[in-house]
Amino acid sequence: MEITYKDGYFTFYRHGANIDHTGYVQFESPSLVSIYSRVKNNTGKVESPIHALLRLDKGKGYLTSIATTWSFDTGKSNDMIGIRNVFIKQGNGGTLEEITNTPENANCHCKIMKWQSANRSKTFQLKYRLLDTLADESLKKLINEKSILLREPQEGLILTPEMMSKKK
Numbered sequence: 085m086e087i088t089y090k091d092g093y094f095t096f097y098r099h100g101a102n103i104d105h106t107g108y109v110q111f112e113s114p115s116l117v118s119i120y121s122r123v124k125n126n127t128g129k130v131e132s133p134i135h136a137l138l139r140l141d142k143g144k145g146y147l148t149s150i151a152t153t154w155s156f157d158t159g160k161s162n163d164m165i166g167i168r169n170v171f172i173k174q175g176n177g178g179t180l181e182e183i184t185n186t187p188e189n190a191n192c193h194c195k196i197m198k199w200q201s202a203n204r205s206k207t208f209q210l211k212y213r214l215l216d217t218l219a220d221e222s223l224k225k226l227i228n229e230k231s232i233l234l235r236e237p238q239e240g241l242i243l244t245p246e247m248m249s250k251k252k
Contacts, residue, residue: 101210147171166233
C-alpha cells in the first residue's frame with residue numbers, strides 16, 4: 085500500500101494480487117485511523133467499498149484493523165463480511181512500480197511490485213497463498229478462519245476442527 089499526503093488528505097493505492105484498491109486514510113484521534121477504500125477501476129463507479137478502523141499500537145511489528153468488506157464471490161454471492169487485516173510496514177518513502185511481462189511473472193503466476201527508495205530496493209510477489217505456508221507463525225494466529233465474520237451466520241460454511249472430526 086502506498087500512502088501519500090496531498091491537500092490535507094492521506095490517500096492510498098493498495099496493490100493486490102488480483103484486485104487493486106484506492107482510497108483515503110484519516111485520523112479520528114491520535115491513535116485511531118479510519119480507512120476507506122474501493123476497488124480501483126476505470127469506470128469511476130464506486131465498487132465494493134471497504135471501511136476499516138486501525139489502532140496505532142506501538143511496539144509491535146504489525147498493525148491490525150477490523151474492516152467491513154466483501155467476500156468477492158461472483159454475482160449475488162458477493163456479500164458483506166467483517167475481516168481482520170494485518171499491515172506490516174516495509175519502508176519509508178520511495179516509489180512502487182509494477183513489473184509486467186517478464187519471465188518472472190510467468191513463473192510465479194503473480195503480480196510483481198518493486199519498491200525503490202534512495203538507498204533500498206525490494207521486490208514483492210503478490211499472490212494468494214494458503215495460510216499454512218506463511219513463514220511468520222504469529223501471523224497464522226491473526227489471520228485464520230476466525231478472522232471472518234459473516235453478515236448472516238451460516239452453519240458449516242467455515243470448517244472448524246470439530247466439524248472435521250465429526251465427518252470422519
